[in-house]
Amino acid sequence: TLAERTNLAGVRHILLVLSGKGGVGKSTISTELALALRNTGKRVGILDVDLCGPSIPRMLRVQDSAVHQCDSGWVPVFVGQDKAIALMSIGFLLERPDDAVVWRGPKKNALIKQFVTDVAWGDLDFLIVDTPPGTSDEHISTVEALRPYQLLGAILVTTPQ
Amino acid sequence: AEAAELRARLRAVRHTVLVLSGKGGVGKSTFSALLAHGLAADESKQVALLDIDICGPSIPKMMGLEGEQVHQSGSGWSPVYVEENLGVMSVGFLLSSPDDAVIWRGPKKNGLIKQFLRDVDWGEVDYLIVDTPPGTSDEHLSIVQYLSASHIDGAVIVTTPQEVSLQDVRKEINFCRKVKLPIIGVVENMSGFVCPKCKNESQIFPPTTGGAEKMCQNLNVSLLGKVPLDPQIGRSCDRGQSFLAEAPESPATLSYRNIIQRIQEYCEQHHFQEEKIM
Numbered sequence: 042t043l044a045e046r047t048n049l050a051g052v053r054h055i056l057l058v059l060s061g062k063g064g065v066g067k068s069t070i071s072t073e074l075a076l077a078l079r080n081t082g083k084r085v086g087i088l089d090v091d092l093c094g095p096s097i098p099r100m101l102r103v104q105d106s107a108v109h110q111c112d113s114g115w116v117p118v119f120v121g122q123d124k125a126i127a128l129m130s131i132g133f134l135l136e137r138p139d140d141a142v143v144w145r146g147p148k149k150n151a152l153i154k155q156f157v158t159d160v161a162w163g164d165l166d167f168l169i170v171d172t173p174p175g176t177s178d179e180h181i182s183t184v185e186a187l188r189p190y191q192l193l194g195a196i197l198v199t200t201p202q
Numbered sequence: 203a204e205a206a207e208l209r210a211r212l213r214a215v216r217h218t219v220l221v222l223s224g225k226g227g228v229g230k231s232t233f234s235a236l237l238a239h240g241l242a243a244d245e246s247k248q249v250a251l252l253d254i255d256i257c258g259p260s261i262p263k264m265m266g267l268e269g270e271q272v273h274q275s276g277s278g279w280s281p282v283y284v285e286e287n288l289g290v291m292s293v294g295f296l297l298s299s300p301d302d303a304v305i306w307r308g309p310k311k312n313g314l315i316k317q318f319l320r321d322v323d324w325g326e327v328d329y330l331i332v333d334t335p336p337g338t339s340d341e342h343l344s345i346v347q348y349l350s351a352s353h354i355d356g357a358v359i360v361t362t363p364q365e366v367s368l369q370d371v372r373k374e375i376n377f378c379r380k381v382k383l384p385i386i387g388v389v390e391n392m393s394g395f396v397c398p399k400c401k402n403e404s405q406i407f408p409p410t411t412g413g414a415e416k417m418c419q420n421l422n423v424s425l426l427g428k429v430p431l432d433p434q435i436g437r438s439c440d441r442g443q444s445f446l447a448e449a450p451e452s453p454a455t456l457s458y459r460n461i462i463q464r465i466q467e468y469c470e471q472h473h474f475q476e477e478k479i480m
Contacts, residue, residue: 061257061258061303062226062227062258063225063226063227063228063258063335063336064225064226064227064228064336064362064367065226065227068366092339093224093336093337093338093339093370093373094224094225094226094336094337094370094373096366096369096370099365099366099369100366104369138369138372139369139372139373139375139376140373140376141224141338141373141374141376141377141380142338142373143338143339143342143343143377143380143381144339145308145339145340145343146307146308146309146339146340147308149308149339150307173226173336173337174226174227174257174258174335174336175257175258175335176257176303176304176305177256177257177305177306177307177308177311177340178307178308178339178340180305181305181307200227202436202439202440
């Protein structure tokens with residue numbers, strides 16, 4: 042099948058981390074979840090689809106990293122103590138860290154599709170997808186692009202108020 | 203022709219302030235609501251609060267207006283009035299249920315924002331406050347574009363002290379510069395917590411890279427003020443009450459009031475300069 046021949050073929054479970062509300066700890070939870078799963082010996086990747094405010098690179102101390110291409114697409118940045126967690130974020134594509142990504146929906150959708158299909162994840166037990174707040178372009182495009190694959194489900198993050 | 207329509211509708215708006223961040227959950231809506239309340243305390247001023255956070259509209263709840271609906275009249279959509287001199291508009295008022303998700307792509311969101319500006323009968327307004335969602339995307343591009351038919355005095359950018367917020371806020375500052383939107387200044391929220399029992403101060407969100415103060419120095423932007431964390435703020439927001447009215451003695455209230463005054467002064471000066479030019 043097409044799914045078997047793609048970059049997500051070796052990913053066993055895909056988890057979305059959502060909220061609706063900003064600033065409740067989605068990126069923090071995504072990061073901690075990835076580290077905790079890695080600690081139990083699982084192979085883990087993180088896909089950061091927050092294009093306007095990508096927080097994951099800094100949280101894993103790779104904000105100055107760059108990404109490279111290989112035959113099957115982009116090579117993720119490997120992070121964590123044993124450099125075994127694969128990470129892709131728009132943060133790695135910015136020329137300068139303070140550059141604003143001022144894109145309308147269609148351009149965001151195009152990049153998200155690329156992030157889903159063109160990153161050479163390899164074999165992973167879990168791919169955690171961190172999202173921005175809201176229920177808009179990024180969310181619709183991410184779910185649409187991931188639907189053919191092993192989408193386990195969503196974790197929703199909130200604060201008490 | 204569209205620009206002319208918007209210009210006509212917005213002609214009676216004297217000052218427009220955008221409340222932005224880049225980062226979510228830092229207190230944009232809270233600040234927008236309190237700025238509106240603070241400005242409307244002067245009964246001679248007419249204040250309008252426009253909530254363009256289409257996916258997560260917080261303003262109706264914060265202003266105690268949940269469940270209100272928008273009425274149409276011959277002159278357009280009627281804002282929902284909290285006070286005689288404080289009118290509010292939000293997508294929240296258009297939902298049949300508060301839990302309904304607005305799952306729209308950019309173009310549809312842009313369309314509604316245009317409608318908010320074109321079809322709402324704000325009347326004569328001294329201050330139009332626009333609350334925005336986090337980010338630098340459709341809503342932000344559109345509001346700047348549509349309001350260019352009128353004018354924007356400037357943007358107030360809200361942050362919290364930690365680097366994870368500041369890194370998004372620097373992007374927002376760059377966005378403002380890119381679209382030539384003047385920056386009135388930055389507000390640092392959740393800046394320290396004073397325990398009501400022991401009076402000790404704690405940094406709940408430690409400014410590991412110098413907080414908003416350092417960022418403002420580096421980027422040559424005004425720091426309007428720092429607002430400490432006060433649990434009463436969240437409580438007032440949940441209950442739809444003005445925190446400034448509920449906790450007049452709180453250090454946070456004092457901070458907010460100072461910041462609001464600085465924004466007013468900026469707007470009045472700006473207007474004066476414009477008049478001078480004319």
